Amino acid sequence: MFCYQCQETAGCTGCTRMGVCGKGPEVAAMQDLLVYVTRGLCAVTTALREQGAAVEAQVDRLVTENLFTTITNANFDQQAIEERIRETLEVKRALLEQVQGAGTLPEAALWDGAGDWPAKAAQVGVLATRDEDIRSLRELITYGLKGLSAYSKHANALLCSDGEVDAFLQRALAATLDDSLTADDLVALTLETGKYGVQGMALLDKANTSAYGNPEITKVNIGVGKNPGILISGHDLRDLEMLLEQTQGTGVDVYTHSEMLPAHYYPAFKKYPNFVGNYGNAWWKQKEEFEAFHGPILMTTNCIVPPRDSYKDRLYTTGAAGFPGCKHIPGGAGEKKDFSALIAHAKKCAPPAELETGAIVGGFAHAQVLSLADQVVEAVKSGAIRKFVVMAGCDGRAKSRDYYTEFAKALPKDAVILTAGCAKYKYNKLDLGDIGGIPRVLDAGQCNDSYSLAVIALKLKEVFGLEDINELPIVYNIAWYEQKAVIVLLALLYLGVKNIHLGPTLPAFLSPNVAKVLVENFGIAGIGSVEDDLALFFGDG
Ligand code: FSO
Ligand code: SF4
Structure with missing residues (x-):
């Protein structure tokens, strides 16, 4: 291979x-x-x-x-x-x-x-x-x-x-x-x-x-309730909707995992009383967390880690996802999927073990941020916000990704993180505070919601009357893992964004000559130490 x-x-x-x-x-x-x-x-x-x-x-x-x-x-x-x-x-x-x-x-x-x-x-x-x-x-x-x-x-x-x-x-x-x-x-x-x-x-x-409406500022519970639950992971919101519909009145709660967290930001899902919160962290921590969840888990897309035997019988897949020996729930676009097997399974399970308590805040997709545009523009003009740092992308197992937690912690207090994708789990539970009521971590949603970050940047460019998107006080320090991050990167390059830092390592599939083209034409770079990169991004004072 x-x-x-x-x-x-x-x-x-x-x-x-x-x-x-x-x-x-x-x-x-x-x-x-x-x-x-x-x-x-x-x-x-x-x-x-x-x-x-x-x-x-x-x-x-x-x-x-x-x-x-x-x-x-x-x-x-x-x-x-x-x-x-x-x-x-x-x-x-x-x-x-x-x-x-x-x-x-x-x-x-x-x-x-x-x-x-x-x-x-x-x-x-x-x-x-x-x-x-x-x-x-x-x-x-x-x-x-x-x-x-x-x-x-x-x-x-x-x-x-x-x-x-x-x-x-x-x-x-x-x-x-x-x-x-x-x-x-x-x-x-x-x-x-x-x-x-x-x-x-x-x-x-x-x-x-x-x-499902425009995402809005939302506090998401990260604790657990007393009922048995179903954990839904991946990115497919239509699957979530069908699961929420079918679990009404069953006594089974629904929790999001990893990239499904942003579903809580959509108005349409707030009406379901059994939509309890988000459980756990990014995809790569799933072995311990799925074990502790106790109930069935539905993988709607990628980010499956080969399961332990201890919970393999609780792992279900649907859509493009699949794992041998795990039950697959069929159904194509426009078809109703039948989640009754998961619901019956959940009823036989213990409620999830509590991993943490409290809440995290998100929902800063384009409509929400643009509704706060006056406040944001004012904060930039007054100097209260010096820079936005786009830290969208993926999380992963590599120890070197601790860089992103340390980088977030060490950022100057007048910097605001714009994020999307599961990369956020490296810093979304740190208490980074706010700037005049604007949280210092603005989570737009899933990795595809990086689109929102582009819309916000284009809007700011217009408001500030700038010629070039690169004149904005926005820097890009992106983490990647899999191929959805590749399309996000190519989309940003197409929009003219320059000097994107990509880590924790540059893709192995870039040959030296292709990497050179990206470096020379777009200023793509890797990451260095937290100190060096902060100096690079903020050294201009
Ligand atoms: Fe993460 Fe996985 Fe969304 Fe990826 S859950 S790593 S970029 O699949 O899709 O951000
Ligand atoms: Fe798996 Fe990534 Fe290795 Fe491919 S490159 S086999 S996706 S770990």
């Missing part, structure tokens, strides 16, 4: 025997093959679109779900992945018949699934591209598209889609098969991926806020 798509890749170079995430070589091989057949399908759909033919929404969904399935920690179930390969080959076969001059399509589009799959997978993985710069750019684009697929899929779950995003996604994925493209072509496509990243996140923002 060879996989280097996430920040925790072995030795900062690549997982070759076993994933640090727990992904074994057989699953890795089938994920490689799934990406390969999906690329092939995209070459077919792109050719059809060029011919003027329409592509059905079902095919668009198959593409996004396939890519989502291969995101880090989403799906460890080899059979489920093989089933997707079969389905993709079947859909591709039917569409291929409609392509004029199909013989000129790349091999991935023409492969019909014959032969030994593991042997085929070994020929089509990441290392199949020999040139390290072309490989680096192809993978950078592919990972961005995986993130974009995740966000599109969440919008699809709320019956929203954007045909332009789907058509681009498929065109760009097909382009990663095209040997005639130069490194410069692929750099241009990388930036175009960022453009559609913005569009995809805007789509999801609209889907979420139309369905």
